[in-house]
Amino acid sequence: MAFRILVADDEAPIANVVALKLQNAGLGVIVARDGLEAYELALAERPDFLITDLQMPGMSGLELCARLVAELDGGIPTILLTAKGFELEAESVRGLPVRRIMTKPFSPRELLAQVQESLGLLAAT
Numbered sequence: 001m002a003f004r005i006l007v008a009d010d011e012a013p014i015a016n017v018v019a020l021k022l023q024n025a026g027l028g029v030i031v032a033r034d035g036l037e038a039y040e041l042a043l044a045e046r047p048d049f050l051i052t053d054l055q056m057p058g059m060s061g062l063e064l065c066a067r068l069v070a071e072l073d074g075g076i077p078t079i080l081l082t083a084k085g086f087e088l089e090a091e092s093v094r095g096l097p098v099r100r101i102m103t104k105p106f107s108p109r110e111l112l113a114q115v116q117e118s119l120g121l122l123a124a125t
Contacts, residue, residue, distance in 0.1 A: 004027070005028065006038060006047040039067060049078070049119060050065075052079075061080050065097065
């Protein structure tokens with residue numbers, strides 16, 4: 001069974017690039033266009049990993065992570081995407097399952113590598 005990744009970003013071009021990169025690597029992808037849709041999909045689909053934008057309509061990426069921690073007993077391992085100028089301190093994500101914070105623009109290849117590493121799909125070198 002392939003891993004399933006939930007991609008949440010209100011900017012369709014970013015969500016599409018990320019989804020395509022993950023799908024081309026053989027991962028299953030679910031796309032949400034805002035925080036509320038991501039929350040509902042996460043509860044219904046129980047993805048293995050979450051990639052979410054920080055600033056989205058309906059619910060921010062941080063709020064999404066916090067609510068999923070409460071609902072899903074620890075939440076979902078997450079990469080948080082943020083626009084330049086909205087950099088987060090490590091303190092902001094304490095207690096959340098955020099594995100990495102990446103600033104836009106980011107390398108889709110690097111994002112894929114981070115997801116694969118977090119899921120244990122990359123051999124240790």
